[in-house]
Amino acid sequence: MATYYLASWASNLKYSDLPQDVIAAAVRSFYNWAGCAIGGSNHPATTIAYNSLKPFFGPPTASLLGHKGKLSIDAQHAALLNGIASHVHDYDDTHLDTIIHPTGPVASALLAAAEWKGGYSGKEFLVALTAGIEAECKVGLAVWPEHYDVGWHITSTTGSIGAAVAVSKLLSLSTVQTAHAIGIAATQVVGLREMFGSHTKSFHVGRAAQNGLMAAVLAQGGYTSSEQALEAKRGWSNVVGVTKEGLSQSLEKWIGVGATGSGLGLPAVGQPGRWEILRNSFKPFPCGIVIHPIIDGCVQLHHDLASQALDVKDVRSVHISVHPLVLELTGKRKPKDGLEGKFSVYHGAAIGLLYGKGTPAQYEDDVVQDARVIAIRDKVDAKADTSIAADEAKIILTMADGTVLEKHVQHALWAGKSTYPSRKHMESSIRKQLRLNADTWRAHHTC
Amino acid sequence: MATYYLASWASNLKYSDLPQDVIAAAVRSFYNWAGCAIGGSNHPATTIAYNSLKPFFGPPTASLLGHKGKLSIDAQHAALLNGIASHVHDYDDTHLDTIIHPTGPVASALLAAAEWKGGYSGKEFLVALTAGIEAECKVGLAVWPEHYDVGWHITSTTGSIGAAVAVSKLLSLSTVQTAHAIGIAATQVVGLREMFGSHTKSFHVGRAAQNGLMAAVLAQGGYTSSEQALEAKRGWSNVVGVTKEGLSQSLEKWIGVGATGSGLGLPAVGQPGRWEILRNSFKPFPCGIVIHPIIDGCVQLHHDLASQALDVKDVRSVHISVHPLVLELTGKRKPKDGLEGKFSVYHGAAIGLLYGKGTPAQYEDDVVQDARVIAIRDKVDAKADTSIAADEAKIILTMADGTVLEKHVQHALWAGKSTYPSRKHMESSIRKQLRLNADTWRAHHTC
Structure with a gap:
């Protein structure tokens, strides 16, 4: 019926x-x-x-x-x-x-x-x-x-x-x-x-x-x-x-x-x-929604770095804790082009930190292949954590001088009702x- | 690979x-x-x-x-x-x-x-x-x-x-x-x-x-x-x-x-x-191959009836033993039109007995809806038998006067190599x- x-x-x-x-x-x-x-x-x-x-x-x-x-x-x-x-x-x-x-x-x-x-x-x-x-x-x-x-x-x-x-x-x-x-x-x-x-x-x-x-x-x-x-x-x-x-x-x-x-x-x-x-x-970002809290958090960190006069080039490591689905769906470590970039939580974090935004321009092939982007992407480490929700992320950013910045995004941004x-x-x-x-x-x- | x-x-x-x-x-x-x-x-x-x-x-x-x-x-x-x-x-x-x-x-x-x-x-x-x-x-x-x-x-x-x-x-x-x-x-x-x-x-x-x-x-x-x-x-x-x-x-x-x-x-x-x-x-017949041995056997019985001067109208019952898949795939008891007729082992048996052939003409809508075809179709009874192979059928035809004709088709006809x-x-x-x-x-x- x-x-x-x-x-x-x-x-x-x-x-x-x-x-x-x-x-x-x-x-x-x-x-x-x-x-x-x-x-x-x-x-x-x-x-x-x-x-x-x-x-x-x-x-x-x-x-x-x-x-x-x-x-x-x-x-x-x-x-x-x-x-x-x-x-x-x-x-x-x-x-x-x-x-x-x-x-x-x-x-x-x-x-x-x-x-x-x-x-x-x-x-x-x-x-x-x-x-x-x-x-x-x-x-x-x-x-x-x-x-x-x-x-x-x-x-x-x-x-x-x-x-x-x-x-x-x-x-x-x-x-x-x-x-x-x-x-x-x-x-x-x-x-x-x-x-x-x-x-x-x-x-x-x-x-x-x-x-x-x-x-x-x-x-x-x-x-x-x-x-x-x-x-x-x-x-x-x-x-x-x-x-x-x-x-x-x-x-x-x-x-x-x-x-x-x-x-x-x-x-x-x-x-x-x-x-x-x-x-x-x-x-808000042109990729699968599971990456959204990570991009959002990294965009916020981009502004935090700027306000403290810190340079993103001096980032030593970025540790992210995510829901297990994030790595299953978007775990591409080395995306080759824009389309693969959408399936890389590492790329999402890198563009947030470097550009302070995640628009279609940051998913163009040349950006995904850009040496500056790759340099940051390679410093990003993501770990699955079952205590983290699908629209949540915790990010710990460590600078070369030991300075630590943290960001906890409790819910992904979304434009709904x-x-x-x-x-x-x-x-x-x-x-x-x-x-x-x-x-x-x-x-x-x-x- | x-x-x-x-x-x-x-x-x-x-x-x-x-x-x-x-x-x-x-x-x-x-x-x-x-x-x-x-x-x-x-x-x-x-x-x-x-x-x-x-x-x-x-x-x-x-x-x-x-x-x-x-x-x-x-x-x-x-x-x-x-x-x-x-x-x-x-x-x-x-x-x-x-x-x-x-x-x-x-x-x-x-x-x-x-x-x-x-x-x-x-x-x-x-x-x-x-x-x-x-x-x-x-x-x-x-x-x-x-x-x-x-x-x-x-x-x-x-x-x-x-x-x-x-x-x-x-x-x-x-x-x-x-x-x-x-x-x-x-x-x-x-x-x-x-x-x-x-x-x-x-x-x-x-x-x-x-x-x-x-x-x-x-x-x-x-x-x-x-x-x-x-x-x-x-x-x-x-x-x-x-x-x-x-x-x-x-x-x-x-x-x-x-x-x-x-x-x-x-x-x-x-x-x-x-x-x-x-x-x-x-x-040889325009329908799923599981019905083929049944149509083949009934076509042979059509000729047997003719050679013994028996009329198909005087058939009392047709008992068929088939592989279980035959009924699963083609068990439509009362097909409404030509397309449904292809999924009816009963229709396949009826056209074989009545016309002595099974060509696209016997799967036209008007044939499937023909009262003479329906009359024979309703006398056909098919039983699943796990000892019967998928390309095999046993048919027992009983006339109104008690005459019994049997046909055992061991293998379906097929035009291969x-x-x-x-x-x-x-x-x-x-x-x-x-x-x-x-x-x-x-x-x-x-x-």
Whole structure:
């Protein structure tokens, strides 16, 4: 019933069902996505894919972001390329309970579909975006954390389902058609974690968007799949789930089939439920969130050094205590390039100390390969400590003269419900990125 | 090392490395694939996908089979649609050790790539086809049978890897580029068995072809993935494998990393090895091979009835003893349409008895819904018997007057190494299908 219930919930959802804070969260998530997609539009992962796949582009109907003026390509490739761009700096939003980056697959598919078909209102767009984000996060919660632990990139494995639900909603598919779209999306399981640190990590997000868009378009045309795709014995959750508890109960709890009473299922008028989009957050640094408290602490130490007239060159050693997951996910001692730098807690510490910030510029290849950065990186030592929380870090910095500076970051910074940047600020930031990217885009593209 | 070894083997393979029987098997496999793709070109699974995705088609460079004269579309969509068509009648070839249908994903991608790029010789095509088929079957053997048992459609999950290897070979990618192509393909895991009986089952094969083609094209452009995609802890085999024995040993045994001495690995000059393409077989009936001995036995009984002047209408009961897998895979008691009929051992028995044959015509919707067929189907009773082999069946037919006819089929018919149809016969059959389909194609397509 979970597939059908999710399809029914999505196809019946109305804009008037969305509370004000949910609408605000959807707008924020979309703006953040657009900024990330523009910011990543000139990254090699995006430009190589663009140039390689150009021979297959169909009639132009949807925008490729990050291009001055309008650059249109077919909606399928727009979904793929905007999806890649939105994830490639690891700067996109994070659903904190599952570490899904929810907006990438959903918005990349949805914007392409909306432009292709045309004539939709902002409200129709936002209700579809919200439906897709809720779908992927709820489905993700049902299989978290074992699904991620075993090696699946949960953003893309759930993302194709979220994108299918969003596009199905936009195209006003029936409940049965939406269920078939979920099935066609669910059977395309994209994303192995082994790809982290390569271009293919961001490909996952673009391909998930494309899979979801294609699933909805096929289902609209009458293509059949299964109406039990999520819960069947040889369906999505059992095959990719690997959960310890029974999966049917887990799906029921999160998708809210019947009156489960947990209050955690899909929210609807007169029903208990929880909006996952309210638990979405925005990153201060363009890398996995487990490194954030370390960068934050090192940025603070950068300013402490300056205020005491100490030079970062005179640092002798940096000892960091971190949650064990930090080393498992980001333990690259000698990152070779920007992408690998995102998986190096040592690099995160070094740029915080040296530059006092961690923006996409500090993850460019030349910075990761810079001798000054490497010199500090090699002085950083990180130890797993089970008494440290996942969003916590303790840093002990020792200078050549024996001076010791300490920093204890109790919680990672995050821009969520209460502390997100204002919409005005984000609009201005997106416009700034748009101008910045127009020239670099032209320089990188052969079109 | 398995990924790199496979890539190195494929990129170094030469036509002169192929024994004569391997070349013959590759030609047969390709002809059989073409016949299946033509035969399935007017099926709704193909035509719905064609009509739904038409707005995205790029410049025409590759053939859509089954169309009189030349109908070209972009190579990505040609790979998808020919792949769907080739699998939709469940009539395609079978690698007997893994029940992979190997040629569908590989040839669908390869023909599209070859037409798009142009200028390749038949020898270049055949060596690429062989490389792809060996790759997918070896990788499949490494995870068989647990991977299939848990719910993965092994034809498409391995098919994208086979297609990537084949297209990489055709495009003369380096070993490193081929390894990256394998990675980009491996991270797109398409195919849940829950979709069996719906259009999405054949979509798996088309999408695997498309995934492999895209993977090779991206890798050629410099897109990076992992060079340990198959064997890494969070790579393909560990995440989707679920094998009981150690996966690294299993990959080593089948892909033949180093001198494992098993004699089962990738074959090459001066190396032990086994060509999987020699274990490929061709189906006498368009459905899963587990039903084949039952259909065969019932076809024989149809002729026995005729020779004794008995009427099939007077059959009282049909008792069949089968391997337990038959009921697990094909136990649909009341199939609703042609696709579901393929998963009904009862339907297979009924058409054998009634028509004395099992061709695609006996799996049309109207036949599955025919009252005469249903009347016989309802008299069929199948029991699992662990003493019966998977390609064996015992049938006891009792007439209304008490007459009993028995049939024991010890081995399913299969057209493999020794008993395949001649090339001349297949060419004539493909031409016949081509004429047949030209009209039906026009009737079904809005183009």
